[in-house]
Amino acid sequence: MNEKIVIKSGRVLDPASHLDEILDVAVIDGKISEIGKSLNAEDSKVINAEGLWVCPGFVDMHVHLREPGQEDRETIASGALSAVYGGFTAVCCMPNTDPAVDSVGAVRYIIERAKSAGFAKVYPIAAITQKSEGKSLTNMASLFEEGAVAFSDDGRTVMDALIMRRAMEYARGIYTNGISAPISLHSIDENLARGGQINEGKISAILGLAGIPSCAETIAIARDIALAELTHAKVHFAHVSTKNAVQLIREAKSKGISVTAEVTPHHLALTDSELIGYDTRFKINPPLRSEEDRAALCEGLKDGTIDAIATDHAPHTQIDKDLPFDSAPFGTIGLETAVPVTYTILVKSGILSPLKWVEALSLAPCTIFNLPGGKLKVGAQADITVVDPSADFFVEPDNFKSLSKNSCFIGKKYSAKPVFTFIEGKCFSLCL
Ligand SMILES: [Zn+2]
Known part of the structure; x- marks a missing residue:
């Protein structure tokens, strides 16, 4: 042709x-x-x-496409189209579907559905544990061989440290092109966060809503940095939201521990002050944090502590989001707003150079998950x-x-x- x-x-x-x-x-x-x-x-x-x-295709390393199981919220095709309209040429989808992506058949299903849709490329992330229940590991090697690009129990934290250690050890031993399989971690101590609705602080006190303290994140991240140091696995922290987590990751990187991190556009742009009207559109997990946290996330991207921007695109129906605040699900969509929001917050404001911004949206996610793309070069x-x-x-x-x-x-x-x-x-x- x-x-x-x-x-x-x-x-x-x-x-x-x-x-x-x-x-x-x-x-x-x-x-x-x-x-x-x-x-x-x-x-x-x-x-x-x-x-x-003119930039290398943007890659979103953290989206929820809801298929199989919740196709009224999003499908692989609608999510891949949403990605294209948001300027993304590829996305990596999280395995917390129904059923979870814990089988070779589920990985194959996503790859085939994405291919037949013909929009953005879709790379499946497979579950760390069966049904993402945190109890027994999936067959990580076969899932990886089938085309999973990373492992995650996103939406849940693997609370058992021994299971997490074993997962890291297995992932460490699975290779493509000499690079170990990455693990993307949703790091929130579930016991400490139990019942929490929004960030714990002045706003949660004013609104009378149960809080999720920022240390629920730092405790989980501190544990997994220690396990990354022990196992030498390739550990990636999803949707980092607090100042203290940024500091922990900064220190881990300076010690040479193999960790990377992403931040979402909403954590870069908004704070918990948005919640004053009890609007469930701002009910997100991890929650929108304080201005101090928000500023630290921008600083973390600037100094390279945080590597990538990812949306955590989390579609929900209007009916679900219209439930009373305590019952409404967590999450915001993000694919079609990420470019304008992060350009405005980071580049227009002078925090990041255009090149650094493009890197966080393209080269960095490709490098972390060992994906093709992320570069403009002849032959690519x-x-x-x-x-x-x-x-x-x-x-x-x-x-x-x-x-x-x-x-x-x-x-x-x-x-x-x-x-x-x-x-x-x-x-x-x-x-x-
Ligand atoms: Zn998550």
Whole structure:
């Protein structure tokens, strides 16, 4: 077919090669064929990218797609479409579906459903323990061989330290390309957090809601840093939300322990003060924290303690979110707002350079989970995200492609939006 596309005169941002320059990017047959100045665009489809940022495809290493089991909230196809519209070329989906992704058949099912949908790439994360119950380990080696890219019991914490140790030891021994299988940890001490609804602090006291203390996170993370040091496993901390956790991870990294971390757009942008109206859209786990925590998360990204930005996209139906506060489920969707929210909070404000921001959304998640992509280089698959940094973005639930509308950003205004997503050269033109 030899279809050629030339993305003309964009600001090409490639953190892997420290490239930040106005250039053209040519794509032939799904691969990047050339990057340079004034490329020949004869017989090509030309995309004028003047004023736009051309980045390696963004990868969200933490989403919940709800299929199998809760297809009224999201399906693999609707989630993968939502990803494309959010500027993501690939997502990694958590295994806390119904049933949980603890079998080879479930891993295969996700890969096949994603392929037939034809939107963003979907990489399954398999459960650490059977049914994610924290009791007995899954057959991690076969799950990995089938295509799982990491292990997690996200939504739950593996509370038994011996089981966690064994999981890390097994993961350490499973390799692709000489790299051990990563484990992504939801780190909240479940006993300490039991019954908690929001961050424990002034706001929970004012509202009369049970709190989840920030030390529920630091206790769990401290344990797993100790286990990472013991086992030499590749340990990744999901949705870090507190200042003290950032400090623990900073110290662990300085000691050479193999840990990485991600932060969500909502923890970077919002605090528990949003909860004053008892709006369940802000009921999230880990909870929105204090301003001090929020600032520490931004600082952690800036100094490299936190590696990646991931959305923890967690779709819920309106009926569920309309339940009384104590009964409503935790979570916010995030795929279609991550680019504007994090651009505004991190880049527009001057906290991160454009290259560092792009790295947290592309190269870092690919490196941590050993995924293809994350780089703009000749010969690589053409997974590309093109962002308009000068656009205004108003968060309107009607525009979401996700089946769920439970966004904590509704009604807020941000800057920048993705305008094209290329997946192996297939161009999705967004909101134009
Ligand atoms: Zn989680």
